[in-house]
Amino acid sequence: MWAFDWLNAFPPIAVYLAIPLAPLAGALVAGFLGWKFREQAHWGPLIGVAIAFYLSLAVLWQVSQGITFYDDIYTWAILGHLPVSIGFDIDSLTALMLVIVTFVSLCVHFYTIGYMHDDPGYARFFSYIALFTFSMIMLVMSNNFLQLFFGWEAVGLVSYLLIGFWFQRESANVAALKAFIVNRVGDFGFLIGIAAIYHYCGSLDYRTVFAAVSHLVGQTVEIIPGHPWNILTWIALLLFIGAMGKSAQVPLHVWLPESMEGPTPISALIHAATMVTAGIFMVARMSPIYEQSPTALSVILLIGAITALFMGLVGLVQNDIKRIIAYSTLSQLGYMTAALGASAFSAAIFHLMTHAFFKALLFLAAGSVIHAMANEQDIRKMGGLRKAMPITYITFLIGSLALSGIPPFAGFFSKDLIIEAVGLSTLPGADWAEYMLVAGALVTALYTFRMFFLVFHGAPRMDAYTYVHLHESPSVITIPLIALALPAVFAGWAYIGPIGLGHFLNSSLVIAPQLNTIGEISAHWHGAWDFLLQGLLVWPFWLALLGIAVAAYFYWLYPGVPVALTRILSPFIWILESKYGFDAFNRTVLVRGVIQFGRVFWHMGDERLIDGIMVNGTAREIGKAALSWRRVQTGYIYHYAFAMIIGLILFMTYFVVWKG
Amino acid sequence: MTLELALVIAALLFLAGIALILLRRNLIFLLLGMELLFNAAMVIALVGGARWHSSTGQVLVVFIMALSGAALALTLALLLRVKQELGGDTVDALRHLREEADE
Numbered sequence: 001m002w003a004f005d006w007l008n009a010f011p012p013i014a015v016y017l018a019i020p021l022a023p024l025a026g027a028l029v030a031g032f033l034g035w036k037f038r039e040q041a042h043w044g045p046l047i048g049v050a051i052a053f054y055l056s057l058a059v060l061w062q063v064s065q066g067i068t069f070y071d072d073i074y075t076w077a078i079l080g081h082l083p084v085s086i087g088f089d090i091d092s093l094t095a096l097m098l099v100i101v102t103f104v105s106l107c108v109h110f111y112t113i114g115y116m117h118d119d120p121g122y123a124r125f126f127s128y129i130a131l132f133t134f135s136m137i138m139l140v141m142s143n144n145f146l147q148l149f150f151g152w153e154a155v156g157l158v159s160y161l162l163i164g165f166w167f168q169r170e171s172a173n174v175a176a177l178k179a180f181i182v183n184r185v186g187d188f189g190f191l192i193g194i195a196a197i198y199h200y201c202g203s204l205d206y207r208t209v210f211a212a213v214s215h216l217v218g219q220t221v222e223i224i225p226g227h228p229w230n231i232l233t234w235i236a237l238l239l240f241i242g243a244m245g246k247s248a249q250v251p252l253h254v255w256l257p258e259s260m261e262g263p264t265p266i267s268a269l270i271h272a273a274t275m276v277t278a279g280i281f282m283v284a285r286m287s288p289i290y291e292q293s294p295t296a297l298s299v300i301l302l303i304g305a306i307t308a309l310f311m312g313l314v315g316l317v318q319n320d321i322k323r324i325i326a327y328s329t330l331s332q333l334g335y336m337t338a339a340l341g342a343s344a345f346s347a348a349i350f351h352l353m354t355h356a357f358f359k360a361l362l363f364l365a366a367g368s369v370i371h372a373m374a375n376e377q378d379i380r381k382m383g384g385l386r387k388a389m390p391i392t393y394i395t396f397l398i399g400s401l402a403l404s405g406i407p408p409f410a411g412f413f414s415k416d417l418i419i420e421a422v423g424l425s426t427l428p429g430a431d432w433a434e435y436m437l438v439a440g441a442l443v444t445a446l447y448t449f450r451m452f453f454l455v456f457h458g459a460p461r462m463d464a465y466t467y468v469h470l471h472e473s474p475s476v477i478t479i480p481l482i483a484l485a486l487p488a489v490f491a492g493w494a495y496i497g498p499i500g501l502g503h504f505l506n507s508s509l510v511i512a513p514q515l516n517t518i519g520e521i522s523a524h525w526h527g528a529w530d531f532l533l534q535g536l537l538v539w540p541f542w543l544a545l546l547g548i549a550v551a552a553y554f555y556w557l558y559p560g561v562p563v564a565l566t567r568i569l570s571p572f573i574w575i576l577e578s579k580y581g582f583d584a585f586n587r588t589v590l591v592r593g594v595i596q597f598g599r600v601f602w603h604m605g606d607e608r609l610i611d612g613i614m615v616n617g618t619a620r621e622i623g624k625a626a627l628s629w630r631r632v633q634t635g636y637i638y639h640y641a642f643a644m645i646i647g648l649i650l651f652m653t654y655f656v657v658w659k660g
Numbered sequence: 661m662t663l664e665l666a667l668v669i670a671a672l673l674f675l676a677g678i679a680l681i682l683l684r685r686n687l688i689f690l691l692l693g694m695e696l697l698f699n700a701a702m703v704i705a706l707v708g709g710a711r712w713h714s715s716t717g718q719v720l721v722v723f724i725m726a727l728s729g730a731a732l733a734l735t736l737a738l739l740l741r742v743k744q745e746l747g748g749d750t751v752d753a754l755r756h757l758r759e760e761a762d763e
Contacts, residue, residue, distance in 0.1 A: 635755030637690070641681050 004058040012062075013073055015055055016088050019098065020137040022051040023105075027130035034123020041123035045130035046109050052137065053102035056095070063095040064504065070143060070207065082204065089143035089206060093349065093508035096499065097140040097281055100353050101274050104360045105133045107480035108269040111364050114476030115265055115371060125165060129269060132158040136274050140281060145194045145204040148282065152190070152246065155275045156183050162270060163262040175258035182255040186245015193238030200231060210288040210510070217292050236289050236296035243279030247333050250307045254582050256330055260322040264367030267322055272329045272363050273356035280336045280352050284345040288510040291343065297515070298427045301341025305422070305433035305440075308334030310580065312443035316450065317576040320377045321366045324451045328403060329359055331440060335418050338433055343515040344421035346502030351414035353499060354491050358402035358411055361484035365396040368473040368481065369455060374466055379451055384460035388470035393456050395481040400452045402488045404445035404544045407532050413492030415441065416535045417500050421517040441540040445547025453556040496528050666707040674700035685750040687739050691732065698728045 007015055026048025034041040072087035088094075109129065116125055135158060139151025164176030198204055200219075201212035213232065220228035243249070248256040259271045270276070283290060283300070290297060308331050315327030332355050339348035370377055372389055386393045402409035405416065419441070423434045460467055472478070498504035501522045511519065525531075535541050554562045566573055578584065673696050680693030702721045709717015739749070746753045 637751045637754060638682050641678075645678055645682075 001061050004061055007055075007058055012067075012069060013088075015058065016069065016090060016141070017073070019052050019055045019059070019102075020134050020141065022048040022055070023130045023133040023137065024048070027127045027134060030123050030130060031127035034127060037123065039117075039122070042109065042113050042126050045126040045133075046106075046113075048130055049102060049106050049109050049133050052133065053099075053106045056098035056102045059090060060095040060099050063090065063092050068092075068507075072143070072205075081202075082198070084146055085144065086147060087143035087205075088141045090141065091508045092505050093281075093284060094140050096349065096353065096505065098137065100356050101133065101136050101140065104273040104356050104484075105129070105136075105269060107360065107483050108265045108364070111268075111367070111477055111480040112265045114474050115367055116263065119263075121165060125162075125263065128158055128162050128165070129265070132162070132270060132275070136278070139278055143206050145197060145206075145209070148285075149190070149194060152242070152278060152282075153187065155270070155278060156180070156187070156246070159183075159259070159266075159270050159275055162266040163259045165262055165266070169261065172261040175255075175261040179255035179259050182252055183245045186242045186252050188241075189238045190242025190245070193235050193242065196231075196235050196238060200235070206285075213288055213292060230293065230295070232289060233293040233295045236286075236293045237299060239286060239289070240283065240296065240300055243283050243337075244303065245279075246282075247276050247279030247337065248307075248330055249279075249303050249334065249337055250310065251582060253307060253311060253330050254579075254586060257323050257326045257579075260320070260326050264322065264363060264370060267326070268360040268363030268367070271326065272359040276329065276333060277336070277352045277356065280333070280340065280348050283337075283340045284349055284509065287345050290340070291510055291512040291515060294427055294515070297341050297343060298429050299341075301338055301422065301425065301427055301433045302429045304334045304337025304339070304341055305436040306334070307331065308338060308440045309436040309443065312440050312447060314576050314579050315447040316443065317573055318447075319380055321369065321379050321382075321451060321455065322363070322377055324379070324447055325359070325362050325366055328362075328444065328447065329355075331444060332359065332403070335415060335437065335440070338422055338437055339418040341427070341433070342418075342422045342425040342430065342517050343511055344418060344518045345509045345511065346505045346518055347414065347417045347421050347500055349505060350496065350500035351411075351418055353495070354402065354410035354414045354488070357484055357491055358399045358409070358488040361395060361481060361488050362399040362403065364477070364481055364484065365392050365399060368392045368477050369396075371473055371477070372470050373462065374469065376462065376466065379454040381462050382455045382460075383458045383462070384456070385470065386456040389472045391472060391478045391481060395478075395485045396452065396456065398485045398488050400448045402492075403448050404548060405441055405540060406445075406544060406548075407535055407541070408489075408493050410488050410490070410492035412535060412541070413496045413528070413531065414500060416531070416538070416540060417496065417521070419538075419540055420521055424517040424520050425515070427515075438539050438543065442543035442547045445544040446551050449548045449551035450555050453551055457556045458559065493528050493532075496531065497525075501525060663707055663711055666703060670700045670703040670707075673697075673703065685752060687742070687749050687751060687754075690751065691735055691739070695728065695732065698724060 023045065026045035029044030029048075030037075030041050033044075037043070069088055069090035072083075072085040074086040075083050076086055077084040109126070112125065112129065116122055119125065132155060135151050135154030137151075139148060139155060142148040142151060160176050160180045163179050164172050166172045194204065197209055200216055201209045203209055203212070216231050219231045221231050221234065222228050223234075241252075244252045256271060256276065260267055262271070290300075311327050311330035311334060315324050315331065318324045318327060332351070336348045336351050336355070339345070339351060368389065369382070369385060369392060372385070372392075373382060376382070398409065402411040405412045407413075419434065419437050422430055422437055425433075492500075502509060502518055503522075513519075554565075677693045677696030677700060680689050680696065684690065684693070702724050705717045705720045705724070707717075709715065709720075742754065743749050
């Protein structure tokens with residue numbers, strides 16, 4: 001394409017290297033020189049990410065022309081026989097992820113200029129988000145497991161820093177720590193999985209590993225003697241534990257709702273559009289491993305479906321606008337995970353893409369609402385914002401329709417594709433997963449439009465001062481909303497063929513023929529229009545419409561009804577409000593259990609054994625010995641003299657009698 | 661004078677010195693005892709030199725005399741200070757090196 005032709009003058013590696021390095025340079029400039037630039041600190045990261053976005057588009061263009069890249073470009077260290085190298089794997093999956101990441105990141109950078117303009121940590125914030133973009137790019141461009149792990153941990157670190165961005169708030173610090181610790185659990189599994197891969201394949205390079213995987217098929221390992229287990233299932237599940245942590249799947253989801261303590265642009269960029277989808281990307285990238293293990297796929301399918309339905313239900317009873325969208329993110333990540341389980345990797349990536357657009361849009365629009373409401377996040381205190389904020393209203397509506405899966409918005413295509421793929425899956429548990437996902441469509445529409453109607457329609461419920469000061473946000477905030485609303489409208493329609501059905505992505509994926517659900521859908525493919533018409537005839541669409549209708553009836557037309565219903569359904573509401581007790585379980589069993597466990601080691605091991613016996617014990621025994629020996633020192637000179645003479649005589653006797 | 665006789669005299673001198681050190685409390689006697697020990701050593705050195713026809717013994721004696729004279733002068737000065745500070749000239753007054761029993 002003409003816009004990218006001048007890049008041909010450079011070696012391809014230079015172009016690829018510039019993609020991660022441009023945001024990194026921006027992060028360093030904002031981080032180290034931010035105190036100097038103050039209000040202008042956004043320029044470094046903004047330009048860096050803009051360069052990365054432009055080059056990502058160029059790479060996507062090149063890949064679509066068949067130019068791919070796979071090589072190590074720099075050996076960082078050699079540990080034994082293990083080379084630790086930085087390498088790039090540029091194929092369709094990577095190129096697509098690059099464009100999604102840099103596009104959302106660019107929108108969020110732009111938005112942040114308006115959203116954070118009077119925050120004292122302005123430069124620090126820009127430095128962090130540019131660093132995040134760098135880490136995420138390294139993650140998706142990696143061609144080996146160690147670099148993947150580096151990016152994986154780096155995005156986790158930046159996520160921690162940004163959740164705790166307002167570090168004066170105790171709740172932010174707690175949420176940041178929680179996110180970090182829960183992710184450690186996932187990363188522990190991930191690391192063991194990587195170690196197992198190195199152990200069995202002898203390499204951490206993607207292609208070498210994927211080539212070696214075929215030799216591992218059917219091999220077993222006895223972790224508990226007498227119970228042979230399939231090695232590949234183990235590796236796949238261990239890696240998936242990492243994905244569960246990062247992509248917040250049950251039961252490692254507890255950190256994501258609390259991560260909303262961070263500033264809203266972060267919720268959009270990291271905790272909705274990009275970082276949390278790293279797990280989805282990773283599993284899709286590892287498709288050659290996962291396709292060899294139907295057991296692991298079954299587990300993934302069910303965990304995804306459970307997350308999709310039950311986290312959506314929790315979203316119904318939340319009142320914080322950001323928490324509702326957070327639970328919605330959990331639910332949508334569940335859809336993606338379920339798609340992975342059904343071997344519909346391309347559908348998962350497709351949903352990842354549409355979700356990145358409409359969820360980032362929803363978060364940024366929610367941020368615009370919060371901004372106008374003077375930092376009020378409780379939807380019960382909003383209402384009637386439609387007239388004051390027309391652009392936010394329309395973009396939020398687009399995001400909500402896309403999220404609920406109403407045609408022709410983006411979410412409809414990706415979600416329907418996933419449900420169809422899961423329905424075609426023959427894995428054990430696939431039918432249950434399908435029921436849960438279909439029911440999830442109703443729940444999604446219900447919580448989305450409950451929030452929508454409570455925020456934008458009905459009578460205003462805020463205090464008079466806030467009401468008078470309601471205003472549409474400045475253009476630095478509304479322009480990213482519009483930029484994200486466009487793909488939220490048309491991305492589904494336009495890209496279901498190349499991305500959703502994998503015509504473009506398939507070169508990066510490996511799908512076993514007997515599990516090929518997407519292939520089956522492809523075989524009966526008559527274009528997006530036909531898909532849309534068929535979508536109108538199946539359950540998910542009607543359930544979504546029902547959800548919207550119920551939400552409109554309850555929260556817009558007859559606000560008294562939900563109050564009465566709450567009383568009748570109080571046991572269920574209690575279950576949902578306590579979030580199925582995951583937090584209580586973690587607090588009482590895990591946290592307190594670990595503290596008790598640690599206390600035992602503290603008292604027995606540290607206090608008694610190490611301090612009591614080894615450290616203080618040694619000192620005490622030496623003291624005792626010294627106490628008895630010092631009686632020898634009487635202070636009488638003739639005692640000393642006597643001792644000397646006796647000694648002299650003894651020596652003389654020894655030398656004269658025995659040696660003489 | 662035979663060698664044996666000289667050695668017996670030296671041994672007697674040595675024993676007398678030890679006896680003085682161990683039995684007397686007075687610091688002057690302590691010093692006298694030490695001088696006797698030196699003298700016993702000097703007698704041994706002298707007869708040894710005579711026995712093997714070497715001048716080393718006599719040279720050694722001259723050195724020991726000089727050294728013991730110097731040491732004696734120093735100790736006497738210390739003794740004077742002890743008497744002034746502690747008000748006594750017996751070893752019982754000099755028990756400051758003792759570890760105070762504190763248990």
